[in-house]
Amino acid sequence: MNAKGKVFKYGANVDTDVIIPARYLNTADPKELAKHCMEDIDMSFVNRVQPGDIIVGGQNFGCGSSREHAPIAIKASGISCVIAPSFARIFYRNAINMGLPIMESTEASEGIADGDEVEIDFATGIIHDITSGENFTAKPFPAFIQKIIAADGLVGYIAKK
Amino acid sequence: MGMTMTQKILAKHAGLDFVEPGQLIEAKLDLVLGNDVTTPPAIDVFATTCACGVFDRNKVALVPDHFTPNKDIKSADNCKKIREFAKAQGLTHYYEIGDPQMGVEHVILPENGLVAPGDAIIGADSHTCTYGALGAFATGVGSTDLACAMATGQTWFRVPEAILFVLKGTLKKNITSKDLILYIIGMIGVDGALYESMEFAGPGVETLTMADRLTICNMAIEAGGKNGIFPVDQKTMDYLAQFAPERLANKDFTVISADADAVYARTIEIDLAEVPMTVSFPHLPENTKTVGTFDEVTIDQVVIGSCTNGRLEDLRTAAALFKGQKVKKGIRCIILPGSQRVWKEALKEGLLEVFADANCVVSAATCGPCLGGHMGILAKGERCVSTTNRNFVGRMGHPESEVYLSSVPVAVASAIFGRIASPEEIEKK
Numbered sequence: 017m018n019a020k021g022k023v024f025k026y027g028a029n030v031d032t033d034v035i036i037p038a039r040y041l042n043t044a045d046p047k048e049l050a051k052h053c054m055e056d057i058d059m060s061f062v063n064r065v066q067p068g069d070i071i072v073g074g075q076n077f078g079c080g081s082s083r084e085h086a087p088i089a090i091k092a093s094g095i096s097c098v099i100a101p102s103f104a105r106i107f108y109r110n111a112i113n114m115g116l117p118i119m120e121s122t123e124a125s126e127g128i129a130d131g132d133e134v135e136i137d138f139a140t141g142i143i144h145d146i147t148s149g150e151n152f153t154a155k156p157f158p159a160f161i162q163k164i165i166a167a168d169g170l171v172g173y174i175a176k177k
Numbered sequence: 178m179g180m181t182m183t184q185k186i187l188a189k190h191a192g193l194d195f196v197e198p199g200q201l202i203e204a205k206l207d208l209v210l211g212n213d214v215t216t217p218p219a220i221d222v223f224a225t226t227c228a229c230g231v232f233d234r235n236k237v238a239l240v241p242d243h244f245t246p247n248k249d250i251k252s253a254d255n256c257k258k259i260r261e262f263a264k265a266q267g268l269t270h271y272y273e274i275g276d277p278q279m280g281v282e283h284v285i286l287p288e289n290g291l292v293a294p295g296d297a298i299i300g301a302d303s304h305t306c307t308y309g310a311l312g313a314f315a316t317g318v319g320s321t322d323l324a325c326a327m328a329t330g331q332t333w334f335r336v337p338e339a340i341l342f343v344l345k346g347t348l349k350k351n352i353t354s355k356d357l358i359l360y361i362i363g364m365i366g367v368d369g370a371l372y373e374s375m376e377f378a379g380p381g382v383e384t385l386t387m388a389d390r391l392t393i394c395n396m397a398i399e400a401g402g403k404n405g406i407f408p409v410d411q412k413t414m415d416y417l418a419q420f421a422p423e424r425l426a427n428k429d430f431t432v433i434s435a436d437a438d439a440v441y442a443r444t445i446e447i448d449l450a451e452v453p454m455t456v457s458f459p460h461l462p463e464n465t466k467t468v469g470t471f472d473e474v475t476i477d478q479v480v481i482g483s484c485t486n487g488r489l490e491d492l493r494t495a496a497a498l499f500k501g502q503k504v505k506k507g508i509r510c511i512i513l514p515g516s517q518r519v520w521k522e523a524l525k526e527g528l529l530e531v532f533a534d535a536n537c538v539v540s541a542a543t544c545g546p547c548l549g550g551h552m553g554i555l556a557k558g559e560r561c562v563s564t565t566n567r568n569f570v571g572r573m574g575h576p577e578s579e580v581y582l583s584s585v586p587v588a589v590a591s592a593i594f595g596r597i598a599s600p601e602e603i604e605k606k
């Protein structure tokens with residue numbers, strides 16, 4: 017399984033409130049949530065994002081509340097993977113449970129520039145920056161996590177079992 | 178490279194010989210827990226998993242404790258949903274109000290013999306980490322995790338690193354395990370153990386009772402920890418003999434200890450004799466101050482109980498200090514026994530009479546005001562000294578009310594004096 021797209025780059029401690037502000041939490045509909053994704057940190061995100069695009073963040077990505085809405089909003093906006101040096105614990109769990117691929121790599125987070133074209137191989141953990149030609153490695157997901165993501169999240173994975 | 182206690186328990190449940198920090202594993206679970214807040218959405222998710230039933234009707238515990246006896250129609254509907262689900266699934270561990278085994282989830286699971294050393298447990302409640310006191314791995318998760326674990330008896334984990342707390346010496350008079358954990362949270366901060374295990378070791382461990390260890394592990398999450406865990410010793414075995422005799426007799430548990438060459442992210446040594454009498458000021462558990470070093474804080478209410486400090490030992494401590502004393506006029510003092518068993522034992526020992534004579538009100542063995550649910554909500558501007566575990570903005574009521582976290586002795590003294598006070602002042606009275 018691969019991901020390929022243009023990079024939206026953000027800094028450290030991107031919290032769940034900027035990913036999806038609490039004022040929109042009266043719905044759990046992914047399409048509605050996607051309309052406001054990243055709104056409080058990047059007003060232009062929703063208009064520019066294309067299916068397959070990638071978010072590269074700084075450390076402690078997804079800190080804050082335990083809302084499952086945050087990874088749902090990112091995924092529904094078309095993002096195929098989030099790369100960061102580290103993720104907040106509950107966001108990490110929720111992202112995988114909702115079927116949003118996330119990868120931990122300090123080098124990639126530092127080395128990749130905003131707007132770069134990047135290709136990711138989930139099986140090997142290799143992150144290839146097409147624009148700069150550089151390669152980075154993240155720890156690949158074990159087979160069962162790849163299966164959870166392929167099944168669109170934990171519920172789909174369980175249903176298939 | 179050796180493994181920590183937590184890593185070894187996780188490896189065993191994943192069927193692996195070795196795991197390392199950061200590794201993602203799929204592990205079998207010995208117990209899955211839900212309450213009346215987190216279970217209703219999990220029941221909806223459960224329905225979409227196509228599971229024909231729960232993985233094991235003896236290993237799913239459902240405890241309606243947050244808004245019970247039902248606070249309003251919405252909570253009544255939620256509890257009805259759980260009750261019907263428990264019945265349809267034939268669950269053995271569903272605890273109805275008034276049941277002799279009912280109470281606050283984290284008090285009753287160990288008391289009802291559902292936790293033993295070496296277990297791996299998840300609960301859709303952040304204070305599930307309490308059970309580490311018995312040498313088990315236990316951590317909190319969300320409703321989707323609960324639903325899927327009810328269906329499969331498994332979940333996935335990211336193997337945590339650990340902070341090792343080496344305890345030495347003994348706590349001084351009037352200083353409790355609650356002061357110790359508040360002191361630790363004040364030292365490392367509310368994200369000081371983010372994603373890590375908090376493993377306790379050293380000669381000081383044997384000076385702590387099981388009730389002490391439960392209080393300490395209960396608040397691991399308040400330091401951001403994934404779990405808290407104590408080594409298994411004679412005290413653990415005595416506890417099992419009292420509360421889990423069947424598992425003890427059947428040897429249905431595994432004593433797992435950390436490898437001698439286990440690798441820790443860091444090691445913190447604590448001399449128990451130096452732990453000060455600690456109170457956490459609003460609105461974060463890390464805002465700790467030592468009693469006697471701050472200006473007078475007058476209060477309106479005191480809460481003694483919860484899954485942090487609602488065990489029989491806590492009520493005994495409170496009653497011993499309240500004996501012959503009265504709650505200061507104008508102050509409300511609410512006692513929340515942690516379980517029906519604790520409630521009944523306190524009745525038999527005459528503790529409830531001491532509380533009534535001291536002008537306290539004794540509540541039902543449920544969460545009550547701890548999370549701002551009901552039965553003791555604070556008005557705008559009111560202050561409460563509480564033996565619970567969180568003092569976030571609005572935790573016990575109005576966003577402009579304040580909660581000060583303390584030990585049981587400090588809470589009793591504060592009720593008597595109407596301000597944050599030390600139990601030493603009662604003796605001098």
Ligand code: SF4
Pocket residue numbers: 242243281282283302304483484485543544547548565566
């Ligand atoms: S007593 Fe308080 S902290 Fe414990 S389970 Fe109930 S609401 Fe949560």
